[in-house]
Amino acid sequence: MSLDWTQLYRTIFPDLVRFLHRKVWDAERARDLAQECFVRALREEPERPRAWLFAVAANLARDEARTVIRRKQHLTLLKNEAADAVAEGDAADELSERERWERVRRALDALAERDREVLLLWDAGMNYKEIAGETGLALGAVGTTLARARKRLVHAYEAEERAHVARG
Amino acid sequence: MWHVAEGDLHAYLDGALEFYPGDQAERIRRHLETCDACRARLAEEAAVREAASGVLGMAVPGEVTPAPLEELRRRAAVSDGAGETPRRRAVPRRVAWAWAATVVMALGVGWGIGGSWLAPLGERSARSEVRPEEAVSGEASAASAERDEAEVAVPPSTAAPAAGSVDDRAAQALERARVSGSGEPAGGVEGGDRIEVATLREPAVPSQPAVTVAAIPEEEVAERRRATAPETDPAGGVGPTRARDAFKLADGRVVPEAVALTGQVVAAGSLRPIAGVQVSTRDGSAGTLTNAAGEFALRVPAEATTLVFNSIGYRTVEAPIQGQVNVELEQQAVALEGIVVTGAAAPVLRTRLESSVGRLQTADVAAAESRDDSGRAQVEQESLRQRLAPSPDPSLEKAASLALPGIEVVSVEWSEVAPGEEGVRVVQRLEDGTLLELSFVGVRLEDVDAASRAEAGAARAEAPAPAAPAPAAADLPAVPEHLLAEALPQGWHRVALPFRGGWVVVKGPLPEARLLALVEGMR
Numbered sequence: 001m002s003l004d005w006t007q008l009y010r011t012i013f014p015d016l017v018r019f020l021h022r023k024v025w026d027a028e029r030a031r032d033l034a035q036e037c038f039v040r041a042l043r044e045e046p047e048r049p050r051a052w053l054f055a056v057a058a059n060l061a062r063d064e065a066r067t068v069i070r071r072k073q074h075l076t077l078l079k080n081e082a083a084d085a086v087a088e089g090d091a092a093d094e095l096s097e098r099e100r101w102e103r104v105r106r107a108l109d110a111l112a113e114r115d116r117e118v119l120l121l122w123d124a125g126m127n128y129k130e131i132a133g134e135t136g137l138a139l140g141a142v143g144t145t146l147a148r149a150r151k152r153l154v155h156a157y158e159a160e161e162r163a164h165v166a167r168g
Numbered sequence: 169m170w171h172v173a174e175g176d177l178h179a180y181l182d183g184a185l186e187f188y189p190g191d192q193a194e195r196i197r198r199h200l201e202t203c204d205a206c207r208a209r210l211a212e213e214a215a216v217r218e219a220a221s222g223v224l225g226m227a228v229p230g231e232v233t234p235a236p237l238e239e240l241r242r243r244a245a246v247s248d249g250a251g252e253t254p255r256r257r258a259v260p261r262r263v264a265w266a267w268a269a270t271v272v273m274a275l276g277v278g279w280g281i282g283g284s285w286l287a288p289l290g291e292r293s294a295r296s297e298v299r300p301e302e303a304v305s306g307e308a309s310a311a312s313a314e315r316d317e318a319e320v321a322v323p324p325s326t327a328a329p330a331a332g333s334v335d336d337r338a339a340q341a342l343e344r345a346r347v348s349g350s351g352e353p354a355g356g357v358e359g360g361d362r363i364e365v366a367t368l369r370e371p372a373v374p375s376q377p378a379v380t381v382a383a384i385p386e387e388e389v390a391e392r393r394r395a396t397a398p399e400t401d402p403a404g405g406v407g408p409t410r411a412r413d414a415f416k417l418a419d420g421r422v423v424p425e426a427v428a429l430t431g432q433v434v435a436a437g438s439l440r441p442i443a444g445v446q447v448s449t450r451d452g453s454a455g456t457l458t459n460a461a462g463e464f465a466l467r468v469p470a471e472a473t474t475l476v477f478n479s480i481g482y483r484t485v486e487a488p489i490q491g492q493v494n495v496e497l498e499q500q501a502v503a504l505e506g507i508v509v510t511g512a513a514a515p516v517l518r519t520r521l522e523s524s525v526g527r528l529q530t531a532d533v534a535a536a537e538s539r540d541d542s543g544r545a546q547v548e549q550e551s552l553r554q555r556l557a558p559s560p561d562p563s564l565e566k567a568a569s570l571a572l573p574g575i576e577v578v579s580v581e582w583s584e585v586a587p588g589e590e591g592v593r594v595v596q597r598l599e600d601g602t603l604l605e606l607s608f609v610g611v612r613l614e615d616v617d618a619a620s621r622a623e624a625g626a627a628r629a630e631a632p633a634p635a636a637p638a639p640a641a642a643d644l645p646a647v648p649e650h651l652l653a654e655a656l657p658q659g660w661h662r663v664a665l666p667f668r669g670g671w672v673v674v675k676g677p678l679p680e681a682r683l684l685a686l687v688e689g690m691r
Contacts, residue, residue, distance in 0.1 A: 006498065009237045010437065017232050027229035035235055042244035104227035123224050128184035139187055144175030146182070147213065150220035157223045 008049055009038060016057055019124035023061035025105055033060045051130050054121060058134070103164065107156035115149035122146055172196050172206045177213045233438060236499050427470050431493035433462045433477055442497055445479040450486065570608055570672075571596055572686055578603065585609060585673070586651045602677060604686070609651060610670025647671060663687060 013034055020030035037056045046052035108116055121131045128142045176196055179185055185193035200206055433445045441462025448455030449472040458464045475493055477485045482497035571577045571594045578595040585591040585607035592608040647664040651673050656662055663683040664673045674683045
């Protein structure tokens, strides 16, 4: 079976980057990982490329998270430097965007692993059936999980905002 | 009285009920129609759903440009078969791809340099303007050089300021040709025609009546000039007035009507303009190239229906002719598929064939010296001498051919390859710098030459030579333990196989499967 990889690449790549970005929080890194997914897919020629790609992406992001935890201290330092550099310029928008990202990130971190996974897969454009296949959840449990994940995300984000207002 | 579960409300909102088995979806829908409480809850959940999407939407990455798919294909091909499939020879393939990439890069650079180097040259010869013909051909080569350059996908920003569009330059050349050739009309006419060869790929038609050939291209050039460089040189259109709608075909026919087209060509995805794209009617009756902004202006005969867009590195696209033709081209790595370079490096013998010194065991010396019997001592001395002398060339030369083909040979020597066991040790370096050590024990070197290597199958069937320790009853004789006694560094593996009546032991910092695959190719 030969797949139209050009087409797949064009349609799935943005979703994949979006998905990975919520996991690694670095657009460049998300792009690299998404490309790595496609490199592997081109090699394996999976029958269901979309599900396959997201499964690989989830694995890569997980591996990434492990190494990132080790490097976290270092990264945080670097990020702060970068943030300072931006603050020195007049890029107030940039800063608030960074702040917004950070809040979303913390809100997502407040979710249980599985809830977050399901939410991000949905957000990356997968349907319930694909999510069920990907996570091993029963089809009927996807909606329940999503409902819970959405509520928690919204609450966590609101809490972040309140904290932000209180701070400053 | 049941109510719709929260999760099912979300499934409903997410359009996922279709996946529910049986009549579940239908029951949920019907219930929602009648139950006010559930409808109220549905509205709440919808708000939550929206809010969550909003939160996630706040953290989208900026625009991320994916690498060309071809690059990923290349990467996929390069790392293919690295470990999973031991039978495949990963190394030579890697070499071939690396070479191919290098060659393509070299070609690309060559084109780029050639283009930018030729263009000023053409300009110089055009300016010196000795004869109209020279000027024209100089300019034409500049134009075609620039086209080459554009086809290698030099970013428009770098290609653009160097010179105006091809058409523009052609128009200027035509102007010059006509000015300098004014004394002799025939030269001017021919020059004008030549320009058309460069830009429109028309065959030269010297026998055409001067008025037809000279006039129409000029008209057309002036037209295009207005389109591509509207702000410069308003005098460009000045000339003998002609029927505006006359159009000359590539075969010299003149058709009365022409349609003026403009458009732009951009890359699919990035939407960046592509310079130097060949734009032509399908029958080749008219054509031009896009300028640095990817724009083109073209007059085509009224009968033409389709434009063809052609550029190296992009898929050819056809588009119906309308007033404004805007096209997206998809990338395609023509160059990589078109040029396949395969190479197998001949074993580089950086051996000590001439100068190497065999290893001398202290015990041997002691043994030799202890002999009183002069005859025996003579023999011992002889054997010592042999071992101290530059290694016996013929056998080591043969031994060198034991090396894995296509992989750099670092050294070949006769030495103690295992405790108490002497043999040929070959050290080879893989492309990535990994060193492999191959030890051959009890291998009959006289068998080893190009001919016998070819019939490796037969050799495999051979029984181990008597020199080798007693083989096990099984098909594959057990590897003598002393060959495996040596401790290996961390991360190293060792594979031992019967080979030519003896044994080959391969050691290296690679998985066993890789080592096996490498040796497998040799046997």
